[in-house]
Amino acid sequence: TFGQALRDLSLRTPVNVNDLAELAALGGQLGIEVPNLLRFTEVMAAMGVTTNMSATEAAQGFARFANIMRTPQDDFERLGNIVVELGNNLATTESEILRFGTRLAPIGRIVGMTEEEVFGLSAALTSLGVPAERGGTALQKWFILAKQAVDSGGESLETFARVAGMTADEFGKLFRESPARAMAVFVKGLDEMNSAGMNVFGTLESLGLA
Numbered sequence: 001t002f003g004q005a006l007r008d009l010s011l012r013t014p015v016n017v018n019d020l021a022e023l024a025a026l027g028g029q030l031g032i033e034v035p036n037l038l039r040f041t042e043v044m045a046a047m048g049v050t051t052n053m054s055a056t057e058a059a060q061g062f063a064r065f066a067n068i069m070r071t072p073q074d075d076f077e078r079l080g081n082i083v084v085e086l087g088n089n090l091a092t093t094e095s096e097i098l099r100f101g102t103r104l105a106p107i108g109r110i111v112g113m114t115e116e117e118v119f120g121l122s123a124a125l126t127s128l129g130v131p132a133e134r135g136g137t138a139l140q141k142w143f144i145l146a147k148q149a150v151d152s153g154g155e156s157l158e159t160f161a162r163v164a165g166m167t168a169d170e171f172g173k174l175f176r177e178s179p180a181r182a183m184a185v186f187v188k189g190l191d192e193m194n195s196a197g198m199n200v201f202g203t204l205e206s207l208g209l210a
Contacts, residue, residue, distance in 0.1 A: 005038050015045045015055070023055050030063035036073040043076045051084060051094040061098040068105040069115055082116055086123035096126040103136030107143045108179075117180035143179060145208055146186075150175045159207055163189040 006024065010017040024041045032040045044062065048055025062079055065071070071079065083101075087094040100122035108118040125135045149156035150172045161171035164185045175182040194200045204210055 002034075002038065006041070009038070009042055009045075013042070013045050014049055019055070020045060023059060026056060026059050027063070030059065031067065032063065032073055036076075039074065040076050043080050047080055047084075047094070051087065053095045053098070057095065058098070061095075061102055065098065065102045065105055065115075068102070069109050069118070071115060079115060079119075082119050086119060090123045090127040092123050092126040096132070097123045100126050100130075100132040100136060103132050104139055107140040111143050111147050111179040112176070113179050117178065121180050121183075139183075142183060142186075142209060146175060146179070146182065149207075156207060159203065160186060163193065163203060165189050165192075 002024075003021075006020045007017050009015075010020055013020075015023075020041055023044055024037055027037050027040045027044070028034075040059070040063075044055045044059040047053055047058035047062075051058070053061070058080075062076055066073065066076065066079065083094050083097050086092070086097055097119055101119045104118050104122055113121075121139070122132075125139075126132070145156070146160055149160050153168065153172075157168045157172065161168045164171050164174075164182070166174070166185070171182065171185075174185065190200055190203075193203065201210070
């Protein structure tokens with residue numbers, strides 16, 4: 001039975017069976033289907049032990065992220081591993097990565113980013129002290145305008161490509177393959193323009209990114 005499975009799980013983790021039952025109940029409320037509920041409970045309990053998040057915070061955050069990104073419900077262990085690895089290797093925390101990632105996820109899914117790209121970008125920016133609210137809004141605007149430019153072509157696409165040091169076709173191809181890499185190349189191009197004394201802010205304004 002499910003109750004016996006939770007008791008068995010409590011023997012393998014430093015979380016008592018009552019807390020595991022509450023976590024499983026929360027998972028059910030968040031829409032986790034029964035075949036995936038035990039594994040979800042186990043992964044979120046582990047996140048509560050090994051990260052700066054509580055199991056409840058992790059469960060709520062990962063369930064929302066997966067729902068937005070349309071991630072299969074049997075894939076929570078992979079999502080948790082991504083966030084833990086990033087938290088261990090960058091100057092940020094798992095809770096910051098998840099909070100930023102959940103804010104970035106809606107536009108990330110629209111433009112075709114993977115979960116790894118969303119979390120990786122979130123970790124990079126939170127490690128620089130960029131707050132989720134401000135950073136998420138700015139990135140959403142960049143991805144929306146870049147996608148519009150790639151889809152429509154014309155002067156905006158030429159400007160994005162010029163900043164990135166590419167042709168319009170090259171930038172469009174890169175954006176379709178990996179929106180996150182396209183943004184990284186664009187930001188690198190802005191840095192090079194700034195170092196060369198060029199008008200960075202004028203360029204951003206022309207793109208609607210002032």
